[in-house]
Amino acid sequence: MQRRTVVRALGTGTVLFTGCLDRSQSGPAEPSTKTTSSEPSTASASPRLSITDVRSYTHAIRLNDLGESPRGDVPAVESFSDREQSVVTSAIDETYTTRSPPEWLLQFVAETTYVSQEDQYYRLTATMPTTTITATPVSRDDVTGEIASYEAYEQAVTHDGVVMSGLLRSAQQGGETLPYVWPTLDSFLSTYDAVEYHGDVLALSTTRNDPGSPYSVDATVASLSDLAGGSVWRLSAASPAVQDVVRSAAAKSGLYAFESPPDGLLAQLREHKYVYVGGRFYTTYVEQAGPQPLEIDATVEDATLDADGARIRLTLRNTADSELDISSGAPKPFGVLRYQPAKSTADSGLLWSPAYEDSSHVHTEDGEVTAVNSIALQTSIEPDGTVARTFTVDDPSLSPGRYRIENDVGYSTAAARDGTFPYVVRFAVEV
Structure with missing residues (x-):
């Protein structure tokens, strides 16, 4: 058995991480070689690992x-300030009206589309003054006023932490109408006649749209x-x-x-x-x-949970009549696997494979996986063929008890049948 050894300094001492390099892909694993001592052993027997259940499911x-809300959190009426609550409750009861909308009201109705009250949702609509911004490509020589840099434009369209960099793209396509123009954007539009925008010079113009007094806010019941x-x-x-x-x-x-x-x-x-x-x-x-075109099997190759670790071999078998493509995270065919206590989701341990270190999509440090690129890798399996990998449980201090490995792979067949194959492998650690 080839050993994986990583030495890391910790304070004045040294922590040694050990494990096994998997040769299961090229043939049977070599038996482990353990050194015995002539001195009587006082250590207790190492825990042993056994598979207790292997299961897949027909539905997922x-x-x-x-x-x-898929469109963002919906504020409750009671979460608003007193003046905002007054507007919304009046709109729900009938209609809120005003002859001269203050700045705060323009901002409020511009930023509030849905509200909730006593498990009911409402959509707010308002008749308020709006501003339409248009942008037209022009020659630089045709601009008589100041031309803003893209950086100045980006600062102006940043509002409440959101950069609305596409505003001028919409302004070129029929105009962008805003119910509220925030102070930095208002100052920008007053200062500049044009802006440098992705290699073009865009002339700016604004139009004030006023439906006239009285201005109103209405609330209509909104379905889910x-x-x-x-x-x-x-x-x-x-x-x-x-x-x-x-x-x-x-x-x-x-x-x-x-x-x-x-x-x-x-x-x-x-x-x-x-x-x-x-x-x-x-x-x-x-x-x-429905039924799956795959089967999962798990066997123990080395049951002793000592410093070398116990080893579990997972095998996927194609039970379809044609070639099957399975997809997984890196490294294929299973991705990075972890185990958890049978009745908990809080703690998990890593099932080690040297394939993690070999994969360009998996980042490891000191025998741990620190990051995995989000990528799907394909593996083809012939009818009645298999793919397998051996994993090591290399924590000799693992408490006796029941544990589970829970994961899934995607699959597709020549008949354009696609799906997901979820599986669970349960094992026990006993002294």
Whole structure:
């Protein structure tokens, strides 16, 4: 067995990280060679690792949490200042009107599209003065006033930490209408007649649009679909069995795998862009539905959890009648794997493979993975063929108990059948 050794200084002492280099891809691993001492051993027996369960699932969904709205958080009426609350409550009750809108009101209605009150959403609309900015390419010689640099323009269009650098792009395509012109932009438009913009000189002009007094703010009831900008499934209307699955998926970060979906679950997820669960919106993805063209197997190659580490070999088998392409993170075919205590998501340990150090997409330091490039790598498997890799659990201090390896790979077939293959490998550590 070839050893991986990394020495790192720590204070006045030295920490030694050891593990095994995997040769499983080119043939059976060499047996480990352990040095024995003639002195009587007083150490207790090393823990041993065993596989307790290997499982895959026929169905998988993914719900991504988008918060209170896919378009951003929706403020509650009570979160506003007294004067803003007065405007909104008047608009909800009937209509808010004013003969002379102050600056704060113009900014408020420009930045507030939706509000919530007592589990109901409202959309605000206003008839207020607006400003339309237009931009026209011109020759530099045709500009009689000052020409702003792009840097000056970028500073002017930065508002509340957001750089609206595309404003002049819209201004060239029929004009950009703003319900509120913030002070730095107003000063910029008053100072400059043109701006350097991506190699062009754009002449600027502004038009004030005033609908006339009285000015008003109205509030209309907004549906969940209005708020999200797409079809929304309200989970509270579903059966208890469907609600249980969706709530479990919403509580899980990443893929949620299961068997035997309750009636109506997949149809609702496919028909709607979002699902509304407990005041929050989630995207709806059905990533697997039905039997899989893959099988997963796990075997223990070295059960002793000593300084050299115990070794687990994972194997994927193509059960389809044609070649199968699987996709995974780096390194293929499994990516970087970790294990967790069976009933916890808080702590996790690294399943080590020397392929991490060999991959240009995986960054390692002192036997740990520090970063992985977001990339999907393809591996082809012939019918009844397999791909495998051996991983090392090299923490001899790992507490006795139950642990799990939970991950997934994507797949595609020649028949244009795509899906996701989720799997779980459970193992036990016993003394």
